[in-house]
Amino acid sequence: MRLDDKVAIVTGSGRGLGRAYAEALAAAGAGVVVNDIDGDAAAETVAAITGAGGRAVAEVCAVGTAESADALVQRAVAEFGRLDVMCTNAGALRDRTLGKVTDEEFDLVLNSHVRGTFTCGRAAAARFREQGDGGRLILVGSPAGQYGSFGQTAYAASKAAIIAMVRVWSIELAKAGVTVNAIVPIALTRMAATIPDLAEVVAQVEAGAPVPPELRRRGIGTVQDVAPLVVYLSSAESAGITGQYFGFGGDKFAIWAHPKEEFVTHREGGWTADQLVEDFAGFSKHLQSHLPPGR
Ligand SMILES: NC(=O)c1ccc[n+]([C@@H]2O[C@H](COP(=O)([O-])OP(=O)(O)OC[C@H]3O[C@@H](n4cnc5c(N)ncnc54)[C@H](O)[C@@H]3O)[C@@H](O)[C@H]2O)c1
Numbered sequence: 001m002r003l004d005d006k007v008a009i010v011t012g013s014g015r016g017l018g019r020a021y022a023e024a025l026a027a028a029g030a031g032v033v034v035n036d037i038d039g040d041a042a043a044e045t046v047a048a049i050t051g052a053g054g055r056a057v058a059e060v061c062a063v064g065t066a067e068s069a070d071a072l073v074q075r076a077v078a079e080f081g082r083l084d085v086m087c088t089n090a091g092a093l094r095d096r097t098l099g100k101v102t103d104e105e106f107d108l109v110l111n112s113h114v115r116g117t118f119t120c121g122r123a124a125a126a127r128f129r130e131q132g133d134g135g136r137l138i139l140v141g142s143p144a145g146q147y148g149s150f151g152q153t154a155y156a157a158s159k160a161a162i163i164a165m166v167r168v169w170s171i172e173l174a175k176a177g178v179t180v181n182a183i184v185p186i187a188l189t190r191m192a193a194t195i196p197d198l199a200e201v202v203a204q205v206e207a208g209a210p211v212p213p214e215l216r217r218r219g220i221g222t223v224q225d226v227a228p229l230v231v232y233l234s235s236a237e238s239a240g241i242t243g244q245y246f247g248f249g250g251d252k253f254a255i256w257a258h259p260k261e262e263f264v265t266h267r268e269g270g271w272t273a274d275q276l277v278e279d280f281a282g283f284s285k286h287l288q289s290h291l292p293p294g295r
Pocket of ligand 1: 016017062063064088092111141143189190
């Protein structure tokens with residue numbers, strides 16, 4: 001697949017999944033603005049891309065403000081003449097249970113993920129409208145935003161908010177020919193290494209070992225496994241695919257369901273609290289598990 005005339009911004013692409021997305025987009029021919037809060041990491045991604053014959057520049061800033069979002073879009077236009085794809089991948093993780101999470105940690109996670117996605121999405125959408133020929137917003141969710149996830153108040157709230165933006169923006173931007181989708185990725189990265197169950201396998205894979213087949217089957221693989229979905233969603237071939245969130249990783253591809261009412265009933269005149277006590281006996285069998293599958 002070729003993206004020779006396309007220009008993309010990937011936030012948080014100094015390392016991890018973002019770097020794999022930037023490298024794959026550039027390998028397909030796109031001009032890429034590499035963004036990270038860490039200047040050395042961003043420079044390394046740019047060097048890897050240009051060393052392989054691709055086109056990339058670094059724009060070092062913390063996403064989360066209108067200024068940094070505008071700077072990213074302006075850089076894409078200044079360097080490559082236009083913008084076609086905004087992939088809002090950047091974000092920080094500070095896992096703590098509700099009793100322990102501080103205001104500062106909560107704000108850091110929300111600012112980087114939610115405000116980062118909001119401001120970058122808004123700036124890119126404005127540019128897409130100006131250009132008049134559509135565009136691609138590729139947002140990044142997480143299984144943690146789809147299910148309850150112990151110790152992840154800020155992160156789960158952020159990722160659920162990002163999925164809500166997919167739903168809203170896919171409606172708002174449809175007329176402008178802008179598709180809006182999210183990847184719900186899993187990959188063995190520095191971020192995954194903070195999950196106790198995965199720490200050891202992340203270290204092994206970093207040392208060159210292959211990802212065990214049973215993990216790949218569960219959707220857990222390398223960052224390179226996830227990148228083809230970003231390339232596909234950036235391409236003309238994915239025109240018309242919008243408002244979706246795709247689980248992707250290892251050997252697994254999934255389409256997530258949108259929330260829907262699972263059980264509906266009616267009572268003329270509505271309910272009193274006492275009637276609810278009575279009726280809950282019948283409602284109870286429809287209650288949803290608050291635990292992720294398999295827990
Ligand atoms: N690794 C996984 O299994 C997994 C699972 C679900 C979702 N995700 C999501 O995928 C994305 C990438 O995750 P990763 O595992 O590659 O993480 P990572 O920590 O390896 O990389 C994230 C990058 O973002 C940068 N960053 C952090 N805050 C920033 C900010 N405000 N502005 C600019 N850059 C910033 C970091 O410096 C880092 O280089 C994140 O949105 C993450 O929530 C990852």
